[in-house]
Amino acid sequence: MVADDDADIRELVVFKLEQSGHDVRAVGDGAAAVEACQDDVPDLVILDVMMPGMGGLDACRALRHDPRLAETPVILLTARAQEMDIEQGFGAGADDYVVKPFSPRELSSRVAAVLQRRRG
Amino acid sequence: MSQAVRLVFLVLAALTVAQVIALFVFRLSRERSERRDAASQAALRAVVFTALLGDDDESQGARDALRARTGRRWEEFEEQAFTMIPKIKGDAREELVALLLSRGASVRAMTNTRARSYVRRARGAYQLGALGQRDAVGALVGLLTDHSFLVRRLATRALGQVGDPTAVTAMLDAAERDPELTRDVTVALIRVGLACAPELRADLDTSLHTPGHRRRGSIAARALGVIGDVGAVPVLKAVLDDEDAGSLRWAAASALGEIGVPEAVPVLLRVLGEDDPSLQVAAGRALGAIGDPVAVPGLARALRDPDRDHDSARAVAGALRRIGGEGLEELERSDSVYAAEALALQLVRQGA
Numbered sequence: 108m109v110a111d112d113d114a115d116i117r118e119l120v121v122f123k124l125e126q127s128g129h130d131v132r133a134v135g136d137g138a139a140a141v142e143a144c145q146d147d148v149p150d151l152v153i154l155d156v157m158m159p160g161m162g163g164l165d166a167c168r169a170l171r172h173d174p175r176l177a178e179t180p181v182i183l184l185t186a187r188a189q190e191m192d193i194e195q196g197f198g199a200g201a202d203d204y205v206v207k208p209f210s211p212r213e214l215s216s217r218v219a220a221v222l223q224r225r226r227g
Numbered sequence: 228m229s230q231a232v233r234l235v236f237l238v239l240a241a242l243t244v245a246q247v248i249a250l251f252v253f254r255l256s257r258e259r260s261e262r263r264d265a266a267s268q269a270a271l272r273a274v275v276f277t278a279l280l281g282d283d284d285e286s287q288g289a290r291d292a293l294r295a296r297t298g299r300r301w302e303e304f305e306e307q308a309f310t311m312i313p314k315i316k317g318d319a320r321e322e323l324v325a326l327l328l329s330r331g332a333s334v335r336a337m338t339n340t341r342a343r344s345y346v347r348r349a350r351g352a353y354q355l356g357a358l359g360q361r362d363a364v365g366a367l368v369g370l371l372t373d374h375s376f377l378v379r380r381l382a383t384r385a386l387g388q389v390g391d392p393t394a395v396t397a398m399l400d401a402a403e404r405d406p407e408l409t410r411d412v413t414v415a416l417i418r419v420g421l422a423c424a425p426e427l428r429a430d431l432d433t434s435l436h437t438p439g440h441r442r443r444g445s446i447a448a449r450a451l452g453v454i455g456d457v458g459a460v461p462v463l464k465a466v467l468d469d470e471d472a473g474s475l476r477w478a479a480a481s482a483l484g485e486i487g488v489p490e491a492v493p494v495l496l497r498v499l500g501e502d503d504p505s506l507q508v509a510a511g512r513a514l515g516a517i518g519d520p521v522a523v524p525g526l527a528r529a530l531r532d533p534d535r536d537h538d539s540a541r542a543v544a545g546a547l548r549r550i551g552g553e554g555l556e557e558l559e560r561s562d563s564v565y566a567a568e569a570l571a572l573q574l575v576r577q578g579a
Contacts, residue, residue: 115272115311122276210317211280 110140111155123211137166156185171200279319345375356385371401387415395426416450424456445478452482484513496525511542515549544569
């Protein structure tokens with residue numbers, strides 16, 4: 108599941124992850140991401156931090172409060188790389204974060220690493 | 228009702244119906260056009276992503292298809308590419324820039340910077356920044372004196388993206404002339420990074436001895452701090468030692484905190500005892516950022532000072548909290564309300 112209000116980034120992430128063999132669903136805001144995850148639990152969620160309406164941090168907290176989604180890995184995409192912002196992201200329950208601008212290849216590697224970690 | 232009134236009523240009713248129909252048709256055609264644009268954008272994006280990230284053969288084919296575009300179709304791609312560049316990095320970004328350069332985007336951007344329209348000049352500056360070519364530095368430096376603020380701002384940002392340290396002095400000159408550019412210049416210098424540290428140190432040293440250069444000196448000091456240039460510590464300490472350096476000392480204290488070297492602790496503790504509340508706040512925060520327990524006795528003395536103002540006492544208590552260990556013990560022994568506030572914050576952070 109990918110949630111980003113920027114169509115360029117959203118589609119780029121979808122393209123790269125599909126190329127790596129994943130089935131990807133994409134939405135434009137946090138509320139839609141939470142709803143879609145509740146309908147069909149994904150293997151991993153990528154959330155942009157700054158989105159209109161419900162942002163990535165709130166969406167991440169909402170996922171963590173849902174018993175079915177509490178263990179679903181979350182990667183945050185953020186333009187804010189300050190220590191405080193990263194701390195906030197982990198505080199909200201994220202497993203990893205990728206700073207924008209990002210390398211599609213690096214994002215794909217992070218996704219693989221987080222999925223592998225969760226599968227143990 | 229007379230015949231004339233009835234006629235007027237009918238005409239007005241007909242006009243209203245016509246307006247509603249026209250509005251409906253207009254909306255329908257706008258929605259169609261937006262859908263067409265979105266579909267065309269999505270198709271173009273797919274080709275661009277294949278060119279950047281596809282398998283070798285696929286990718287080469289897509290790159291050739293993009294290069295073969297002409298006229299309006301090439302312009303559409305160029306627009307899309309310039310929108311994408313700031314959002315990505317790594318191989319994909321380099322590939323996109325190479326595609327644009329192969330079709331003369333740099334020359335067109337340069338031409339834009341010389342246009343009569345300030346919008347086109349601003350666009351040219353943006354494009355040169357996105358392409359990140361060092362041969363654009365001269366043109367971008369020229370735009371720092373443009374009469375349009377938008378152009379000056381985009382040229383400053385572009386210089387940060389190009390990352391050539393030879394533009395440091397010109398950027399600081401621009402901030403000196405135009406206070407509204409202060410933040411953009413600082414961010415651009417930070418973006419250039421350690422490569423511009425020697426120029427910044429030299430400029431800071433000159434600013435220290437040149438009355439009226441406080442703003443550019445402060446920008447240089449802040450940038451050196453965020454860049455984390457350990458080589459700047461001697462000049463930053465010299466600024467703090469100079470009691471006539473005014474507001475430049477606040478920036479120097481903050482920068483020493485950002486760099487985080489313990490050797491700055493003695494000079495920061497000394498200025499913490501001076502009468503300037505802004506300097507006390509900057510020194511207190513810097514001591515907290517450095518986090519060296521050697522500073523605890525000096526900070527504890529400062530916390531007991533009854534003449535210390537609100538912000539300064541809060542910065543001192545915050546520094547003891549950040550140092551942790553002995554700093555926290557000192558806060559627990561203190562009866563200051565600022566110590567209690569810092570301890571409460573510590574509990575919140577531990578619970579988070």
